[in-house]
Amino acid sequence: MNGAESLMRTAAAAGADVCFANLGTSEVPLAGALDRVPAIRPVLGPHEAVCTGAADGYGRMTGRPALAVLHCGPGLANGLASLHNARRAGTPAVVVVGDQATWHAAADAPLTTDVPAVADPFCAHVGRCESAEGMARDMADAIGESARGPACLAVPADLARQEVREPGADAALRRRRPVDGDRVARAADALRRGGTAVLFLGGGALSREGLLAAGAVARATGCRLVHETFPARIERGGALPAPARLPHPYDDAAAMLADVSAVVLAGAREPVSSFGYAGRPSGFVPDGADLRVLAGAPQDCLDDAVDALERLADRVGAAPAERTGRRAGPPAVPSGPLTPETFAAAVAAAQPADAIVVDESLTSGFGYHRAAEAAPPHTCMVAPTGGAIGHGLPLATGAAVACPDRPVLLIEGDGSALYTVQALWTQARENLDVTTVICDNAGYEIVKWEVDKAEGVGPSSEALLSLDRPGPDWVGVAEALGVPAARAATAKELGGALRAAFAEPGPHLVEAKIRRAGA
Amino acid sequence: MNGAESLMRTAAAAGADVCFANLGTSEVPLAGALDRVPAIRPVLGPHEAVCTGAADGYGRMTGRPALAVLHCGPGLANGLASLHNARRAGTPAVVVVGDQATWHAAADAPLTTDVPAVADPFCAHVGRCESAEGMARDMADAIGESARGPACLAVPADLARQEVREPGADAALRRRRPVDGDRVARAADALRRGGTAVLFLGGGALSREGLLAAGAVARATGCRLVHETFPARIERGGALPAPARLPHPYDDAAAMLADVSAVVLAGAREPVSSFGYAGRPSGFVPDGADLRVLAGAPQDCLDDAVDALERLADRVGAAPAERTGRRAGPPAVPSGPLTPETFAAAVAAAQPADAIVVDESLTSGFGYHRAAEAAPPHTCMVAPTGGAIGHGLPLATGAAVACPDRPVLLIEGDGSALYTVQALWTQARENLDVTTVICDNAGYEIVKWEVDKAEGVGPSSEALLSLDRPGPDWVGVAEALGVPAARAATAKELGGALRAAFAEPGPHLVEAKIRRAGA
Known part of the structure; x- marks a missing residue:
């Protein structure tokens, strides 16, 4: 050997x-x-x-x-x-x-x-x-x-x-460690002190066990549950507690946390803006608010966030249990042309039970997370945890390899899709059960929005931020790489195409033509 | 401002x-x-x-x-x-x-x-x-x-x-510098000493002026002209001196330089193997050969290789002039199914005058360089100067932006093409006059060849080195990204498709189905 x-x-x-x-x-x-x-x-x-x-x-x-x-x-x-x-x-x-x-x-x-x-x-x-x-x-x-x-x-x-004598070595991931009891006690104090407290969740806290414990803590203390903007993985739907997602736009995120008196971090870092905006603070936790770390983020430490939340739940006198207030039923099925709103609702209404949903939709999909709260139980992974786009198609590919018995739904922006379109070929070769829906809005809308806000879009930046002249034919690209594909311009067509894709094994792609606001 | x-x-x-x-x-x-x-x-x-x-x-x-x-x-x-x-x-x-x-x-x-x-x-x-x-x-x-x-x-x-007072600064590339006279003298001595001397060319030495000077030196001293395996840019065809290309396979490169008594480097580094092979030296210049640097490589220094070659030509008593022995005519037009040999000949026969040829064909195109010696004058750029594949489509795109009045021909391997297929979209948007011919041999042949030589191709390495099941439909990919495309399985079809592509402005793609040896 x-x-x-x-x-x-x-x-x-x-x-x-x-x-x-x-x-x-x-x-x-x-x-x-x-x-x-x-x-x-x-x-x-x-x-x-x-x-x-x-x-x-x-x-x-x-x-x-x-x-x-x-x-x-x-x-x-x-x-x-x-x-x-x-x-x-x-x-x-x-x-x-x-x-x-x-x-x-x-x-x-x-x-x-x-x-x-x-x-x-x-x-x-x-x-x-x-x-x-x-x-x-x-x-x-x-x-x-x-x-x-x-x-x-x-x-x-x-x-x-070179030849070796030893046939290999024992290996395992380093184990997560229980956090110090003081942290649990201080977190409990912060949440029980009155005022508006937020339990800010990320990492392992967004697992089923973590969410159930967090939900119990919220019931016992009255704190709000908020999760990080770009969670690596979160269990959602069905009867699970549904923390609010910290919005991506600066003003919306700042508004969500403007009145908090305490923030307790569980598996997450302190929430900060993706970019610096002149005259505004980097972080969203207001000055004077009590900021406590119950468990750090996975990228920084080996804190066991689930264990910490369960001990916190005990400490505040709550027993972990499924949320009693079940949602009324599945998301409503929308109709009409595809706008960001009907798109989000149509995708949420069509997603199958036990799906793995990969989200790299950025502007087109901001509405999806709310729409999918009432969907059947599913796992959601937001692709660009570090802000790097082009991650959705590969991430969905890997998830499908890892979990061949679960359907994978990828909600993908057109700008991101063109980064790593080669992943479709791997999905075809491995016959992976991934359905990709492309949000075709013909541009890098999220950046165009920032340019417009800062100094107005001129001819050069317009040219650099639009994916038109020509618009990629996503159906053609997919089929050429071995993935059957369809096109949808209305909510009904999108729902039908998604259901047909999930009914058949192997990869599929649906190009969703989304009208921009005002267009 | x-x-x-x-x-x-x-x-x-x-x-x-x-x-x-x-x-x-x-x-x-x-x-x-x-x-x-x-x-x-x-x-x-x-x-x-x-x-x-x-x-x-x-x-x-x-x-x-x-x-x-x-x-x-x-x-x-x-x-x-x-x-x-x-x-x-x-x-x-x-x-x-x-x-x-x-x-x-x-x-x-x-x-x-x-x-x-x-x-x-x-x-x-x-x-x-x-x-x-x-x-x-x-x-x-x-x-x-x-x-x-x-x-x-x-x-x-x-x-x-932030606002600034100065409206900008003067800027220019640092200038190339004449090399020391001693280097010219020593190079002349090495080339005139008798034995088998090689003038090894790279960088600026492969410009028209550099090649004419090198050709004059060769006539005056009897030295052989060899150029680096992956030249960034070389002028070729017509009446220009045509140095031999150092082959990529180790044994072929070693054989080409096995009997040399002196090597003079002009705009190039000492030639070394891309990878280490057990029991064989890293470099191709034999022990005991006289190795001299006339002018270093552009990545290492600012030596002016053209000036150095012209001074060397003076020193050895040669006057720079076009080579007298003109080639007989254009490359022969081949027929029959596409093999690596007929492919190379068909491409060389079809390339238009004053073309910029970008080569990232690797195994399929090794024969092209020899076939194109007799083509009309053209510029050739070998894409992977650093060995990184996926560079051909972008490189051709940039060349076409830089030189809108010259046709660009890209000879591209299928493995490399799939790396950066997005460049086709930019070619379509900018309406660039690039014709891409994909050498479709359904795999990473160059690596498979190395695995086979070293330890034999097993099931896992076969899966990792073949681009089949499914083979990408290159015509479909190109058309979906806005580039008209055609398919060719014979030398005649390939020649016809290339001529049709060059006759029409804007980007085109031709998928060439090449039979592997023995298939």
């Missing part, structure tokens, strides 16, 4: 059963190792962003090490934007990068790059193998450290080929 | 008349500045790799600053692989990245990243603006330093909005 195989065996023993990969010559020993470790299923991404984005989706859904193998330097670079989102989501992704043979590095051949330096700004852990014998241990370390987000391991090709 | 506008005016004054861009909220002030500096034409790339790859093509063709504006962190990351190629090509690209407002950086909002750290492994120069008043000077420095390859400048959004 060589070093590469000991590395792959270590990954497989830690629960990695899939490898999202795009290989080059420096990964030849890793390719050979995958051939000899059939417990790991290879999934080809025809661009590295598909691999790292899919790894993020797999990791968010399984909690197991999400393995990717990428080519040195530029290949890794192509996957960084998705690793950035995975880092902010705290996803346990492990990216293995083949590197030049140690003795060949000094030749500075065209593909030679400093792999750890390339990975460092986007990873929670970066390593480089120094020997074949240490490769299994290096991989175990990378897996362990990926508990706080992506780890990257550079594997020189010559070392990967 | 604000800082952003002073920066753009500096770029425009230095000759940048195009900006390849993909914007986010941190670039809003830069968008406003582009609206107020109409001398710079905005070109939208629907993925940052399209922007940086197009900037590389524009810079290689014009020698002027190739401007790109990208979004902070992840946006820049998406463009790094193309910057890697541009770095190895020594292209004068200047990438401006909007960054968080200085006072907002501490909030570590989702998109906050260390922009200089992200850029550093792939750029010749990295800067960050510290004041609005210094922004024009910072841009001038970035432009100057881009003479050795891409420069990156981070522009905090708050500073970009």
